[in-house]
Amino acid sequence: MNELIALLGTERVLTAPEDLIPYSFDGTAALKQRPRCVVFAKTAEEVAAVLKFASGQGVPVVTRGSGTGLSGGSLPVAGGIVLCLAKMDQVLKLDEKNLTVLVETGVITQKIAELADTVGLLYPPDPGSMKISTIGGNVAENSGGLRGLKYGVTRDYVMGLEVVLADGRILWLGSQCVKDVAGYSIKDVFIGSEGTLGVITKVLLKLVPKPRTKKTLLATFSRMDAAAETVSAIIADKIIPCTLEFLDKITIKCVEDFAHIGLPLDAEALLLMETDGHPAVVEEEARRMEAIARQHGADSVTVAQTAEEATRLATARRSAFSALARVAPTTILEDATVPRSELAKMIRFTQEVAVRHQLRIATFGHMGDGNLHPTFLTDERNAPEMARVEHAMQEIFDYAVKLGGTITGEHGVGLAKKKFLPGAIGEASIGLMRQLKKSLDPQGLLNPGKIFDP
Amino acid sequence: MDYSVLQQCMHCGLCLPTCPTYDETKLERNSPRGRISLMRAIADGEMELTKAFGEEMYYCLGCLACTTACPAGVNYAELFEVARADIETKGVLSAHKRDLVRWLTVKFLLTRPRLLRGVGRLLYFYQAIGLQSLVRKLRLPALLPRSLRELEPLTPTVKRHFSDALIREVETPTPSRYRVGLLTGCIQDLAYSDLNRDTADVLLAHDCEVFTPRLQSCCGSLHAHNGEVELAREMARRNILAVEKSAGSLEKLDAIISNAGGCGSHLKNYAHLLHDDPVFAARAVLWSQKLKDIHEWLAQIGIRRPAAAACAARVTYHESCHLCHGQKITRQPRELLRAIPGLELVELAESNWCCGSAGIYNITQPEMSKKLLDRKLGHIQKTGASVVASANPGCSLQLQTGLREAHRSVRVAHPISLLAEAFRQAKRAE
Ligand SMILES: Cc1cc2nc3c(=O)[nH]c(=O)nc-3n(C[C@H](O)[C@H](O)[C@H](O)COP(=O)(O)OP(=O)(O)OC[C@H]3O[C@@H](n4cnc5c(N)ncnc54)[C@H](O)[C@@H]3O)c2cc1C
Numbered sequence: 001m002n003e004l005i006a007l008l009g010t011e012r013v014l015t016a017p018e019d020l021i022p023y024s025f026d027g028t029a030a031l032k033q034r035p036r037c038v039v040f041a042k043t044a045e046e047v048a049a050v051l052k053f054a055s056g057q058g059v060p061v062v063t064r065g066s067g068t069g070l071s072g073g074s075l076p077v078a079g080g081i082v083l084c085l086a087k088m089d090q091v092l093k094l095d096e097k098n099l100t101v102l103v104e105t106g107v108i109t110q111k112i113a114e115l116a117d118t119v120g121l122l123y124p125p126d127p128g129s130m131k132i133s134t135i136g137g138n139v140a141e142n143s144g145g146l147r148g149l150k151y152g153v154t155r156d157y158v159m160g161l162e163v164v165l166a167d168g169r170i171l172w173l174g175s176q177c178v179k180d181v182a183g184y185s186i187k188d189v190f191i192g193s194e195g196t197l198g199v200i201t202k203v204l205l206k207l208v209p210k211p212r213t214k215k216t217l218l219a220t221f222s223r224m225d226a227a228a229e230t231v232s233a234i235i236a237d238k239i240i241p242c243t244l245e246f247l248d249k250i251t252i253k254c255v256e257d258f259a260h261i262g263l264p265l266d267a268e269a270l271l272l273m274e275t276d277g278h279p280a281v282v283e284e285e286a287r288r289m290e291a292i293a294r295q296h297g298a299d300s301v302t303v304a305q306t307a308e309e310a311t312r313l314a315t316a317r318r319s320a321f322s323a324l325a326r327v328a329p330t331t332i333l334e335d336a337t338v339p340r341s342e343l344a345k346m347i348r349f350t351q352e353v354a355v356r357h358q359l360r361i362a363t364f365g366h367m368g369d370g371n372l373h374p375t376f377l378t379d380e381r382n383a384p385e386m387a388r389v390e391h392a393m394q395e396i397f398d399y400a401v402k403l404g405g406t407i408t409g410e411h412g413v414g415l416a417k418k419k420f421l422p423g424a425i426g427e428a429s430i431g432l433m434r435q436l437k438k439s440l441d442p443q444g445l446l447n448p449g450k451i452f453d454p
Numbered sequence: 455m456d457y458s459v460l461q462q463c464m465h466c467g468l469c470l471p472t473c474p475t476y477d478e479t480k481l482e483r484n485s486p487r488g489r490i491s492l493m494r495a496i497a498d499g500e501m502e503l504t505k506a507f508g509e510e511m512y513y514c515l516g517c518l519a520c521t522t523a524c525p526a527g528v529n530y531a532e533l534f535e536v537a538r539a540d541i542e543t544k545g546v547l548s549a550h551k552r553d554l555v556r557w558l559t560v561k562f563l564l565t566r567p568r569l570l571r572g573v574g575r576l577l578y579f580y581q582a583i584g585l586q587s588l589v590r591k592l593r594l595p596a597l598l599p600r601s602l603r604e605l606e607p608l609t610p611t612v613k614r615h616f617s618d619a620l621i622r623e624v625e626t627p628t629p630s631r632y633r634v635g636l637l638t639g640c641i642q643d644l645a646y647s648d649l650n651r652d653t654a655d656v657l658l659a660h661d662c663e664v665f666t667p668r669l670q671s672c673c674g675s676l677h678a679h680n681g682e683v684e685l686a687r688e689m690a691r692r693n694i695l696a697v698e699k700s701a702g703s704l705e706k707l708d709a710i711i712s713n714a715g716g717c718g719s720h721l722k723n724y725a726h727l728l729h730d731d732p733v734f735a736a737r738a739v740l741w742s743q744k745l746k747d748i749h750e751w752l753a754q755i756g757i758r759r760p761a762a763a764a765c766a767a768r769v770t771y772h773e774s775c776h777l778c779h780g781q782k783i784t785r786q787p788r789e790l791l792r793a794i795p796g797l798e799l800v801e802l803a804e805s806n807w808c809c810g811s812a813g814i815y816n817i818t819q820p821e822m823s824k825k826l827l828d829r830k831l832g833h834i835q836k837t838g839a840s841v842v843a844s845a846n847p848g849c850s851l852q853l854q855t856g857l858r859e860a861h862r863s864v865r866v867a868h869p870i871s872l873l874a875e876a877f878r879q880a881k882r883a884e
């Protein structure tokens with residue numbers, strides 16, 4: 001401990017129980033582990049020194065951003081160090097000529113979005129946690145957001161990154177060039193690696209021009225399939241909306257109870273649709289989306305005429321999580337993902353599972369990219385119910401995989417989904433990941449036990 | 455500690471960026487999520503209620519910004535009060551200086567309305583005959599014990615007349631459409647009694663008959679927020695009785711009006727505070743239903759625009775934490791200000807960020823309080839406003855102290871006072 005204190009100073013090494021307890025969890029329900037200490041680094045060199053120290057002592061290190069992860073990625077390891085990057089939060093360079101921004105990884109996602117906005121640019125990945133998540137956490141989880149269908153996910157915006165390896169080497173991977181095929185694209189291995197391969201200390205992000213305008217529509221349906229067919233038809237019509245979000249019946253009810261927007265409580269499904277870009281195109285696409293929704297049996301379609309109305313409609317989706325989180329003591333947000341064509345099947349299956357296991361599961365999500373959020377409204381103190389939640393989850397993941405989908409679209413594997421991973425990708429793939437991890441982190445000290453067992 | 459309230463926190467972290475103490479230190483223990491995790495560790499028996507925990511809960515401002523940000527609806531206000539009460543019961547923070555300040559303010563003066571006004575009288579003369587500035591010039595406060603010395607610069611400038619002298623117990627306009635009770639506060643009554651008169655005037659201009667009980671007690675919020683729940687209950691009972699006495703009964707009133715954000719937030723909570731009181735529980739429910747912040751009430755019955763009269767001031771609005779986060783009233787004060795002819799309202803950056811006053815926080819945590827005040831003053835400067843509107847006496851005192859020390863000639867005024875002035879001006883123009 002003294003060595004760490006000599007390295008970083010007493011203020012940046014925490015050991016008292018009152019300091020450690022607040023770091024013994026992340027955003028995941030029902031996971032808890034107290035670390036031995038929490039340290040804060042401010043430079044890549046300090047990170048390297050901490051990792052060298054840890055290697056020398058054989059102590060595990062868990063990197064942490066803001067601890068909002070939903071799969072237990074930054075949950076501490078017993079007896080280990082938590083390396084928190086929240087104080088490494090400088091924006092280093094906004095390059096308006098090359099449309100890039102270089103930041104340290106403790107920078108809050110929202111700050112990057114706001115900065116881009118001030119110069120007429122857009123940083124598109126917008127995870128629901130962006131007001132507090134760090135960009136480092138976003139890269140390490142390859143986070144998505146509401147705009148995935150049109151704009152992609154975090155990976156699509158990472159041009160380069162600086163990473164510190166377990167042995168303390170500091171490397172820069174990637175470049176400022178849009179085209180770059182000099183050697184393996186190793187940076188991509190670190191994106192989505194959940195802190196198991198190295199500590200990312202800087203990222204060079206791509207920005208895009210801000211769309212000139214946006215139009216928002218809200219449609220309600222009395223049949224699930226009608227909503228799913230609408231989505232398919234919109235995409236078949238070669239429209240790529242920037243938002244295509246879905247709420248199921250339970251979610252609609254909770255949102256209405258909470259936000260009083262005037263949603264019909266008998267609707268089975270609700271779609272929030274947005275298109276952005278050149279005003280003429282937006283106008284025309286909005287018209288076509290409205291027509292398609294009506295043709296496919298929408299009960300109502302509202303097209304926002306003003307910015308305020310657009311905000312009001314968007315509230316239906318934006319408050320979904322808040323509305324659900326209020327109705328039960330424990331909220332477990334999952335992110336099973338299936339090919340778009342299978343969405344209706346997946347949603348119906350989830351509803352069946354809920355009935356069979358006597359659970360409350362509300363589903364909402366990103367209909368455009370097949371990423372659903374079945375949300376368990378439960379109580380972690382109720383052991384029999386939690387056991388049923390486990391079973392239900394297993395069935396939902398099995399079914400998603402059977403439909404050609406995956407167990408996690410954006411939250412990562414961490415600890416919470418570790419046991420479902422073999423079923424999703426097979427032992428051979430996991431074997432290859434282990435091999436890769438061994439070569440980069442031979443002692444197995446970086447976030448050990450996450451994604452797969454050593 | 456109520457376990458179900460604790461468990462409602464799903465540790466999502468969305469409250470972190472709005473918490474002034476977390477923003478300052480970037481340490482989880484200084485965040486709402488961190489504080490709740492400590493309470494939970496205590497409730498789960500994983501940790502004792504330690505001195506460090508006590509200090510943490512007094513480092514928290516109680517600004518309730520976290521409750522606005524929280525998607526899960528965690529009732530942090532209740533957790534905060536219960537935690538501070540437990541800390542006081544356990545006595546983990548006991549120390550001479552702290553005990554003296556707390557005794558003098560929370561337990562002694564603020565439970566004795568007559569004595570408080572007596573001290574107020576003395577303070578008035580101390581200030582009126584120029585003794586305060588003399589004392590300050592001679593640096594006499596340096597001779598006081600430290601705990602009292604730190605209080606001295608924060609003592610409010612006391613008004614010559616208190617509310618009872620300015621407002622009759624019953625004032626009736628013609629026509630009279632509503633009947634309302636008016637709460638005049640304790641510190642507010644000393645430092646801002648003219649605001650109480652302004653409030654009565656504005657209510658009369660909105661056809662409200664106004665009942666103002668005599669010699670009112672403190673609402674009890676400072677007691678509740680500082681771990682003295684029993685005293686808070688006693689204050690609540692006294693206030694209910696006082697309003698009943700003045701108006702005949704609570705049923706006869708359409709509303710009970712508070713014009714102080716911090717008090718209003720607590721006053722609305724009487725139903726909960728007295729829920730197991732055999733005599734007062736039902737009356738407290740009625741009380742809470744009728745309790746309205748002045749801006750809220752006027753918006754509800756329709757704000758009247760004063761007839762055009764010149765008020766060519768650029769005004770910015772600072773939101774009291776307990777008005778915007780505690781009572782979720784954000785739209786109405788702005789609407790009210792916009793209703794004043796000629797007034798130009800400019801938005802204040804981080805308008806809903808705590809100014810560091812936070813009850814007696816500026817006395818107990820001067821360092822953090824100063825940081826927040828400086829941050830607020832910086833934003834005020836950027837607006838170029840000549841008036842900053844604020845609807846809570848604590849905030850107003852804090853801002854006035856800060857502006858005075860920075861030698862800035864920005865006026866601090868309650869939105870209601872600005873409206874009352876406009877009505878008066880319109881009347882003169884007639
Ligand atoms: C309310 C809420 C809404 C959410 N919405 C979304 C959403 O829409 N889309 C989505 O994808 N996710 C979402 N999430 C999940 C979560 O916010 C993201 O995974 C986010 O990227 C985590 O960022 P963080 O800074 O909190 O990282 P942490 O939780 O601290 O860490 C996450 C993982 O990244 C690793 N890590 C962190 N920083 C680094 C680094 N610099 N180098 C190497 N490894 C690192 C950690 O070890 C851990 O494995 C949501 C979470 C919440 C609570």
Ligand code: SF4
Nearest residue numbers: 473514515517518520
């Ligand atoms: S009340 Fe204010 S200071 Fe306290 S935890 Fe909430 S936001 Fe932070």
Ligand code: SF4
Nearest residue numbers: 463464466467469524
């Ligand atoms: S926002 Fe609410 S639920 Fe989330 S961590 Fe803060 S208090 Fe807990």
